[in-house]
Amino acid sequence: MIFKSFAAFVLSILLSFLLLLGNSSFASEIFSDKVLAFEIKPNVCIVKKIGQQCSLTFTVQWQTVEPMDVCLIEQQQVLQCWINEQQVDESTDVVLQQSTKVDLVDNTRILLAQEDLQVNAAQPKNRRRRLRSAWSLF
């Protein structure tokens, strides 16, 4: 019986870690065979406190199998476009309110590749949520 209880507890812990894994995401993903490479550096923007605007100048590098018309967009806003290019290594500016994704799309807006842009706080947070209801002792 003790073993059964212990096994149930271990299973709970394992499920918890699965939740943790499920919450993580990959930084960059390529969705089209036409794209050979896609990278944004840096992809982390630091603010003093979460909620503040973050201005980031990043370098975008991409390469396709043939010359293409592509655009870089963030939250439906076009950051930059290129016409009939096959390889690019350029700087771009963006102002972020929160962590987001940057998409590389073709001239029909089909998603070719995607990368996360993270907004992190430099200072540790000084408040957190209570995990138990107030006045719950009884």
Add this chain to the structure above:
Amino acid sequence: MKFMLLWLLWLPFLLVADEAVEKDDEQYIDIGQWQVSVAVGVGIKTNPLVDGDHIPLIVVPDIAYYGESFYFDNGDLGYTWLDDPLISLSTLLRVNTERAYFSFWHPSNIFLNAASSADSAGGGTLPGQSGFELSIDEVANRRYALDAGVQSLWYFNHGGRLLLEWFNDVSGVYKGHHGQMSYAQGFKAGDVQWMTSIGINYKSAQLVDYYYGISDRDEVFDSYHYQGKQSVSPVFKLDMRYRLNDNWQLLSFVRFELLDDGVKNSPLVKHDYVATGFVGVSYDF
């Protein structure tokens, strides 16, 4: 049927809400600082057991301390592994409260014995008699247990949060487990802040049997013997707060749990519910 009743109790509060509580400051706490509040008022927590004393609520503390990861909150000692805007995940230790119903030393026995011990006259009825009850004064002592568990909170828009908890006895007392699932919703109606919650408590057969089962250990007639079964109980909570100034607030809460057959069929159990109510004022130190 029980669940339907509780849902019907819950829904009107949503209908009268002016607005949902998006970010309730009362739910946040400064890291690295003790938060100590004391409420003084009138209240009671009923005791479902035969000859069990109701617990008067005159002074109710609210004590919490949160570090970056470790925390203490009203008896919980935990470590938070994940805390982001949508989900939190913690492991924690908590003293099991089931034993409190059997206590002979809680405040009601000292201060308010006459007023609160409505069921204290006499022992149990004999097997076969109406009620078929057995007093907690006539059975063996039940021990306190220490539980270790996992808790996850899922946060939704408009102030809603889903709580999932699972605990196992790590003290070897009842050798079982229990869990809770509940959904809480905060909202404001005028200047009054409400928090309502509905959920279910699960208790394993081992837990129910240790505390509410009757066996040879109790040295009573065999006909009293009872084997506890797992139970699933609906729980309803409603908290109300009205802040008067930075330190003082009016406070009221109501909690109600309907006991499942696995518990209430025990000869030790007289009432098939546990009700808690309190009205008072609180001071934040």
